[in-house]
Amino acid sequence: MSEHLGEEALAALAEGEADAASSAHASACAACRAKVDSYARTAALLASYAPASRNLCPPRESLLARASLRGTERHELDAHLDACPLCKEDLADLAALEAPPRVALAVRFARGLVELVENALGELLPQAEPVLARGGAAAPAIAVRRDLGAGVLLEVSLGPGREGVDVLVRMTGAPRFRAELARAGRLVEGRESAEGRVLFDGVAPGDYELVVHRSGAPPVEVALGVKTE
C-alpha cells in the first residue's frame, strides 16, 4: 500500500475530480475512503442547508397564500421574505406573470411571404410601403398603424431584410420621439433613417419589446414577435 492520500487529493476525490492514481489508492484503502466519505457527507449537509437549495424557504404555496395569512403565520412569512432575496425574487417573477400583457404584434416570415400572426396594436394597412433597408426594398411588408390621439400616428412596419427582418418605426404628428427595441433586456441598435423614422435592420427571429417614447405622453409598449420558418 502506498502512503495515505494528502488533503488535496482527498478533497479532489470527494469532489469527483481526482486523478486515476488517487482513485486507485482510495479503492484499496479503507482509511482514506472513510475520510473521503466523511468529507462528502459534510459537503452534502452544507448543500442541504445552502440558501439556494430552498430547503430553508417556505413552500411556494405559502408565498401565493400570503395575502390570506394572518397572525404568526403571516409574521413568520414576512420575516422570511425580509431575509430571503430568493423568495423576493420568486414573488417578483409572479408579479411579472400577473402583469397584463402589452399590446402584441407578431409576424411570421416563411418562403418569401410575411404573415400576420397577432395584432393588438392597431389598424393593419392594406398597402404597406416597403421597409427601406438594405436589400429589403422590393420585399413584401406588413404595416400596422395606431392612433395615439391628438393627431399622432404610430406606424410599425416589418419586412424581410438582407440579414433578418427589418423593423421600421414611424411617427407622424409628434415633434420628436425615440424608439427602443430590446430582446431579453438587451437593446438592439437602431438608426434614424429619416426624420420621424427609426429603422432596426437585420433583426433576428425572437420575442422583442418595442418601446416608443415621446415627450409629455406615456410610452407605447409593444410585445413584438418575429418568427420565421
Added chain:
Amino acid sequence: MDDLAALIKRVRAKDGSAESELHGRYRRFVERRLAEARQRRNWFWLEELDDAIQEVFIHFYQAVREGKFVFEGEERLEGFLVRTCWFVAMNLKDKVPRARRVSLFKTEEDEEGGLILDLPSFARSASERLHGRDCAELLYRTIGELVESRREVILRTLQGEKVRDIVRATGKTAAAVSGLKFNAMKELRDKLEANGFARDCGAEAFSHE
C-alpha cells in the same frame, strides 16, 4: 361562459377532445404570459417555451381532474393558469443552479463589505418544513466560529462554489484551496459533533474516521 364550464367538466371527465379545445383557447394566453415574463425578468433559463406551455396544460388538466381547480368564471381560470405558469417556471428555474446563485459576499470586488444575504437573519426566518430553524441557526453560528480563511471557504461552498471557483475568487492555488477546504470541513464537522448539532439535527454527515 356556460360552454366554458361545460368544457371544464369534460376535461374533468378525461375527455381528450375537451383538453385539445381548452388548449386551443388558452395556449396563446399562456404563451404570452410566459414570453412576456421571460423578457421582463430576463429568464435566460426558460429556453424551451413550447415545453413549458405543454407542462402548464398538463398541470392544469391534472388540477381539474383532481378537483383542485373548480370553474368559477373565466377570470379565475386565467388566474389559475397564471399561477400554474409560475409553478412551472419556478421548477424550471430550480433546475438551473446559476439561476439560483446567492452571493454571500457584497460584490466580487469588495468582499470585505459584508454579506448580501444575512445568514443569521435568514436562519432565524427559516421554514420548519425540512430542517429545524434551530438547526440552521446552529449550523450558521458554527460556521461563524471558524477562523476567517476557513470560514470564507465554507461560505463559498455554501453559495455553491467549487474549488476552481474559489481559486479564481481568492487568487490562492488549487492545492492551497483544497487543503484549506479539507481542513475547514473537518473542523466544522468536529464542532458540529461537539455542540450537539449531530445529535439534535439528525445529520448523517458524521462518521468516525
